[in-house]
Amino acid sequence: MGNIIDGKALSLVVKDEVKAEVPVLEAQYGRKPCLVVIIVGENPASQVYVRNKVKAAAYTGMESRLIELPATITEEALLKQIEDLNNDPVVDGILVQLPLPKHIDEEKVIDTISKEKDVDGFHPGNVAGLWLGKKCIVPCTPAGIMRLIDSIGLELKGKNAVVVGRSNIVGKPIAKLLLDRHATVTIAHSRTADLGAVCRTADVLVVAVGKAKLVTGDMVKPGAVVIDVGMNRDEEGKLCGDVDFASAQPVASYITPVPGGVGPMTIAMLMKNTIECFKNHF
Numbered sequence: 089m090g091n092i093i094d095g096k097a098l099s100l101v102v103k104d105e106v107k108a109e110v111p112v113l114e115a116q117y118g119r120k121p122c123l124v125v126i127i128v129g130e131n132p133a134s135q136v137y138v139r140n141k142v143k144a145a146a147y148t149g150m151e152s153r154l155i156e157l158p159a160t161i162t163e164e165a166l167l168k169q170i171e172d173l174n175n176d177p178v179v180d181g182i183l184v185q186l187p188l189p190k191h192i193d194e195e196k197v198i199d200t201i202s203k204e205k206d207v208d209g210f211h212p213g214n215v216a217g218l219w220l221g222k223k224c225i226v227p228c229t230p231a232g233i234m235r236l237i238d239s240i241g242l243e244l245k246g247k248n249a250v251v252v253g254r255s256n257i258v259g260k261p262i263a264k265l266l267l268d269r270h271a272t273v274t275i276a277h278s279r280t281a282d283l284g285a286v287c288r289t290a291d292v293l294v295v296a297v298g299k300a301k302l303v304t305g306d307m308v309k310p311g312a313v314v315i316d317v318g319m320n321r322d323e324e325g326k327l328c329g330d331v332d333f334a335s336a337q338p339v340a341s342y343i344t345p346v347p348g349g350v351g352p353m354t355i356a357m358l359m360k361n362t363i364e365c366f367k368n369h370f
């Protein structure tokens with residue numbers, strides 16, 4: 089029976105590391121790190137994410153600011169707001185919660201946040217940095233996944249890693265981070281022929297698709313480490329992952345639950361990234 093990797097407990101360790109660092113940075117630089125979170129409109133899921141991010145920032149003792157903007161705001165006004173924050177010397181990290189209303193171009197928004205304040209690691213400059221192996225802000229979810237993997241002391245060198253999903257925010261960056269640690273990486277997606285066969289080659293299986301219980305136990309190699317990024321609702325409306333936990337856990341050596349796995353780590357790594365951005369400031 090696979091061991092559960094407790095993302096909630098590990099996220100607390102990470103947040104406590106940040107909490108311990110905040111007063112040290114304040115003493116050294118004369119102010120605390122500051123994260124600004126922008127939410128546009130009233131998407132209920134986004135509201136929950138944003139609240140959790142601000143709550144985590146408060147826990148660590150850093151400064152945080154929540155800017156709530158109406159769904160009707162123009163793209164121009166939002167970009168101006170971001171420019172102002174780019175120029176604000178006491179703001180270290182800027183996060184604009186996605187998705188945005190349809191009339192706003194997300195790519196433009198991401199490009200406008202200054203690379204140095206891009207706590208999400210989505211700016212093209214940070215993406216290029218990741219792929220070229222240069223100093224950059226690593227996106228929070230992939231960074232959290234690596235920390236989860238490291239928490240079980242797994243040596244990735246020479247292992248077969250399969251990433252299901254090729255999004256810019258999870259699939260592609262986690263594949264690069266696994267490659268950097270010398271895993272042999274395969275990226276699967278919606279056009280992959282025989283997903284089960286590909287998944288069964290994985291010593292480490294990372295699933296980031298957005299389809300409830302897509303990966304079942306028969307697709308998991310015995311002893312594999314399974315990281316489930318998905319956040320979905322099952323038939324009963326209960327939160328569940330992209331992996332069918334009930335059938336995968338008996339086959340895996342380690343597995344992350346949903347909820348309580350990758351989700352809390354994403355928020356914890358956002359705190360770490362804010363500290364990184366703060367240090368970049370000086």
Ligand code: NDP
Nearest residue numbers: 229253254255258277278296297298317318319350351354
């Ligand atoms: P996207 O929708 O951007 O990407 C989904 C990927 O899955 C695509 O690459 C798509 O392939 C692939 N895919 C879709 N259907 C299949 C299939 N049947 N077989 C194989 N691959 C498939 O999603 P995200 O990466 O943004 O998010 C993925 C999941 O992770 C979601 O549930 C999301 O809510 C969750 N998430 C959780 C976070 C957390 O903190 N816990 C953070 C971010 C996301 P193709 O490219 O061919 O279309």
